[in-house]
Amino acid sequence: xxxxxxxxxxxxxxxxxxxxxxxxxxxxxxxxxxxxxxxxxxxxxxxxxxxxxxxxxxxxxxxxxxxxxxxxxxxxxxxxxxxxxxxxxxxxxxxxxxxxxxxxxxxxxxxxxxxxxxxxxxxxxxxxxxxxxxxxxxxxxxxxxxxxxxxxxxxxxxxxxxxxxxxxxxxxxxxxxxxxxxxxxxxxxxxxxxxxxxxxxxxxxxxxxxxxxxxxxxxxxxxxxxxxxxxxxxxxxxxxxxxxxxxxxxxxxxxxxxxxxxxxxxxxxxxxxxxxxxxxxxxxxxxxxxxxxxxxxxxxxxxxxxxxxxxxxxxxxxxxxxxxxxxxxxxxxxxxxxxxxxxxxxxx
Numbered sequence: 031x032x033x034x035x036x037x038x039x040x041x042x043x044x045x046x047x048x049x050x051x052x053x054x055x056x057x058x059x060x061x062x063x064x065x066x067x068x069x070x071x072x073x074x075x076x077x078x079x080x081x082x083x084x085x086x087x088x089x090x091x092x093x094x095x096x097x098x099x100x101x102x103x104x105x106x107x108x109x110x111x112x113x114x115x116x117x118x119x120x121x122x123x124x125x126x127x128x129x130x131x132x133x134x135x136x137x138x139x140x141x142x143x144x145x146x147x148x149x150x151x152x153x154x155x156x157x158x159x160x161x162x163x164x165x166x167x168x169x170x171x172x173x174x175x176x177x178x179x180x181x182x183x184x185x186x187x188x189x190x191x192x193x194x195x196x197x198x199x200x201x202x203x204x205x206x207x208x209x210x211x212x213x214x215x216x217x218x219x220x221x222x223x224x225x226x227x228x229x230x231x232x233x234x235x236x237x238x239x240x241x242x243x244x245x246x247x248x249x250x251x252x253x254x255x256x257x258x259x260x261x262x263x264x265x266x267x268x269x270x271x272x273x274x275x276x277x278x279x280x281x282x283x284x285x286x287x288x289x290x291x292x293x294x295x296x297x298x299x300x301x302x303x304x305x306x307x308x309x310x311x312x313x314x315x316x317x318x319x320x321x322x323x324x325x326x327x328x329x330x331x332x333x334x335x336x337x338x339x340x341x342x343x344x345x346x347x348x349x350x351x352x353x354x355x356x357x358x359x360x361x362x363x364x365x366x367x368x369x370x371x372x373x374x375x376x377x378x
């Protein structure tokens with residue numbers, strides 16, 4: 031199933047997807063961040079199918095997506111005034127708020143914790159689906175629509191590449207709604223508001239909405255994650271990784287390292303803001319020099335370079351200022367514990 035926008039021609043596709051969700055099946059759909067793999071958040075058996083399809087650990091929580099104007103008090107036992115401020119400022123949009131979960135909401139969506147992550151996406155197809163599902167009063171539990179730990183999808187084609195068996199007739203995924211390429215390109219900012227009395231707001235995952243933007247609304251700069259912070263989506267050390275090992279390399283190291291590896295006949299793919307540096311590269315993706323555009327292109331670029339089947343993907347290190355925080359977070363996790371691959375390739 032494929033739609034491009036919540037128009038009259040797409041209405042039947044969205045209605046069918048909503049019916050599939052209500053029947054306990056999975057639906058992949060676009061958001062402004064990345065594509066999500068959704069299930070009825072109040073149906074533990076349906077949520078379990080997300081974990082089955084993704085190969086996701088059962089204690090790793092998922093985010094509940096809500097329609098604009100949904101009653102968030104239905105989902106949370108407590109909505110602090112700070113949450114109301116942030117909702118008014120950033121919803122619909124790429125911000126997930128962690129709050130205390132209402133007792134009647136199954137803990138399947140929270141990995142067994144007493145908290146729940148809530149967000150209202152701004153993508154028109156996502157909003158149309160949420161408005162159709164349970165007449166806009168339901169929640170769709172949806173992590174990114176990819177195998178666990180892999181690069182998140184930003185197009186419907188990426189989803190189809192991730193789940194070739196699951197989207198066949200009778201498979202776990204009833205439909206894939208196509209809303210074009212995701213505008214933001216990296217996952218939502220996640221802010222913990224479940225421990226305000228003791229820890230204040232805590233930024234669990236950076237994203238398109240920065241800590242500074244959050245502080246402008248709340249008057250408080252979010253703290254960094256601590257040992258007792260709730261588990262949240264996409265916060266494991268290793269995540270967002272292609273099959274090909276990824277290594278971050280400084281701009282000054284990049285050219286000498288490429289020369290060394292090419293001299294050893296290694297297959298090298300490069301993602302950099304520099305222009306193509308040598309014809310010996312197996313693949314090269316020149317990236318934008320502006321963070322919003324870079325984030326938009328990031329996952330598609332990693333997927334393209336992964337298809338080259340190189341020995342390693344070298345990524346030129348990015349600026350460390352706050353505008354690049356979310357992108358640096360994703361690249362750090364994608365390259366986790368793989369720097370040694372460069373040393374091994376150089377030593378061969």
